[in-house]
Amino acid sequence: MARKTTTQSKIVWTVIAWVVALVIFFPILYAVITSFKTEPEAIDGFSLIPSGTFENYITVQTQRDYFKPFMNSVVLSIGSTILALIFAIPAAWAMAFAPTKRTKDVLMWMLSTKMMPAVAVLLPIYILFRNFGLLDTRIGLTIMLTLINLPIVVWMLYTYFREIPGEILEAARMDGASLWKEIVYVLTPMAVPGIASTLLLNIILAWNEAFWTIQLSTTNAAPLTAFIASFSSPQGLFWAKLSAASTMAIAPILILGWFSQKQLVRGLTFGAVK
Amino acid sequence: MATQNTKTLARLMMAPSVIALLVWMVIPLSMTLYYSFQNYNLLTPQNVSFGGFFNYQYFYTDPAFFTAIWNTLILVVGVLGITVIGGIAIGLLLDQPIFGQGIVRILVISPFFVMPPVAALIWKNMIMHPSYGVFADIARFFGVQPIDWFAQYPLFSVIVIVAWQWLPFATLILLTALQSLDGEQKEAAEMDGANFVNRFIYLTLPHLSRAITVVILIQTIFLLGIYAEILVTTNGGPGYASTNLTFLIYRTARLGYDVGGGAAGGIIAVVLANIVAFFLMRAVGKNLDK
Numbered sequence: 262m263a264r265k266t267t268t269q270s271k272i273v274w275t276v277i278a279w280v281v282a283l284v285i286f287f288p289i290l291y292a293v294i295t296s297f298k299t300e301p302e303a304i305d306g307f308s309l310i311p312s313g314t315f316e317n318y319i320t321v322q323t324q325r326d327y328f329k330p331f332m333n334s335v336v337l338s339i340g341s342t343i344l345a346l347i348f349a350i351p352a353a354w355a356m357a358f359a360p361t362k363r364t365k366d367v368l369m370w371m372l373s374t375k376m377m378p379a380v381a382v383l384l385p386i387y388i389l390f391r392n393f394g395l396l397d398t399r400i401g402l403t404i405m406l407t408l409i410n411l412p413i414v415v416w417m418l419y420t421y422f423r424e425i426p427g428e429i430l431e432a433a434r435m436d437g438a439s440l441w442k443e444i445v446y447v448l449t450p451m452a453v454p455g456i457a458s459t460l461l462l463n464i465i466l467a468w469n470e471a472f473w474t475i476q477l478s479t480t481n482a483a484p485l486t487a488f489i490a491s492f493s494s495p496q497g498l499f500w501a502k503l504s505a506a507s508t509m510a511i512a513p514i515l516i517l518g519w520f521s522q523k524q525l526v527r528g529l530t531f532g533a534v535k
Numbered sequence: 536m537a538t539q540n541t542k543t544l545a546r547l548m549m550a551p552s553v554i555a556l557l558v559w560m561v562i563p564l565s566m567t568l569y570y571s572f573q574n575y576n577l578l579t580p581q582n583v584s585f586g587g588f589f590n591y592q593y594f595y596t597d598p599a600f601f602t603a604i605w606n607t608l609i610l611v612v613g614v615l616g617i618t619v620i621g622g623i624a625i626g627l628l629l630d631q632p633i634f635g636q637g638i639v640r641i642l643v644i645s646p647f648f649v650m651p652p653v654a655a656l657i658w659k660n661m662i663m664h665p666s667y668g669v670f671a672d673i674a675r676f677f678g679v680q681p682i683d684w685f686a687q688y689p690l691f692s693v694i695v696i697v698a699w700q701w702l703p704f705a706t707l708i709l710l711t712a713l714q715s716l717d718g719e720q721k722e723a724a725e726m727d728g729a730n731f732v733n734r735f736i737y738l739t740l741p742h743l744s745r746a747i748t749v750v751i752l753i754q755t756i757f758l759l760g761i762y763a764e765i766l767v768t769t770n771g772g773p774g775y776a777s778t779n780l781t782f783l784i785y786r787t788a789r790l791g792y793d794v795g796g797g798a799a800g801g802i803i804a805v806v807l808a809n810i811v812a813f814f815l816m817r818a819v820g821k822n823l824d825k
Contacts, residue, residue: 275633281625282642285702289645291669292657307672348555351548359545367553369816374560376756376812380781381801384788385566408559415552440544469650471763476789486763490652493659493767500660500667507653518648519641526711529704530749 296504317505330488341406353418421455570798590799622705651763712746
């Protein structure tokens, strides 16, 4: 009898959970469906069955040069992530394996830079960028994205590195391994999973960053966030095309995101929840 | 323990990150502070003069300022309310044994990975549009007059969009915390005849308290800076009805070319963010000691 109610309740819970999940996912699903509709279809009342045209995807490329902002997004998110890792890996390594009394303070201070409201430094950054000719350049935006995500990257790496047992390093040291060998042969293999997770999460964060990318770019270096935001004032009927552009903009990161659920929790809570 | 050599090396290894962040924090912030005391408009860059506290006074006496503070508060509290309560409910739901749990989880967390302009435009055009949106279709189906969400309830509409984006984050963290709840404790409580409500109040909720704190604090940091969602939907309007502090400063600085005024607003935003940050640091810092 007990088992029977369990199966029954499992079915009930399953139905409720699926309904909730589909409601939450619906806006994304509907955008994807709309991207395969023709423009008149897109505004012709509710329908989940598109006529299945690929025209919008082609039009977005031919009329709006979709590939350019897409490549900007790729370059900016991957570039800034690699740059952030180059800065953060040594720092996190030092904090995890050679901690001093001040390590905690440094970590907290780094975290505090993440809390500075971006808008508070909008003008100085804008003026500096203008004076140094960095406005609307990939280099400028890469630097910007590196800096705003660096604290998260250091923190995340730190929480991963801290889990690597220190004894292994001691043992390597006893065996006469130099510091360099210690890093290359002992630490790196153990650190790769943590670094990969950090890389993944940071690419997602950089791809979706929508304040600085919109403020500091116009056309040349504009990534997808700025490109899509430029559709905000509707001229004519273009929802199907907007949906196609949106679908292409979110698809790669959505898929990356599905693989990084655990890292997301860890990275965004600065290791406070694992 | 660590030799002097190691310590020096450790410092060298930390230096690039520390210096980069120091420069990133100190230079722009000092510039903001400096500008906040200047009369400086980008349209008349030759007329820069010392303005004392004029910019602060200007910001403080601007009726839009209090509207913006109020809107910021409503936005943050509204989104937090929806996401924390919704996150607990959905977390509990996903913690049940269900068929296809993995897929359900993926569907639920997906909105978090949608970039803000896309999220806002989907909601604006396809869900909440007064003539072509899904809500309008539903209203017509029931024979009700469709609502023009962004004109009639602009702030509420922004709250809905932002809550949709952040609900997955709250759900994911609270679910992670729920899953770490000791199964034996749950069983013991069940054996003792504690019903669902009592188990929730006396066992689950205390266990979740830390995770809830973390969700509230981290979301607050991000919610204070909501910008793109407002830009592409209401553009802060009608009037200042959906302008938060971030958007007001952006308006002053970039649309009004008022460097001094924008800087003063920025300093006010820094002070407010610091108050929140203070509590966040304490919560996260505690965890470090463990």
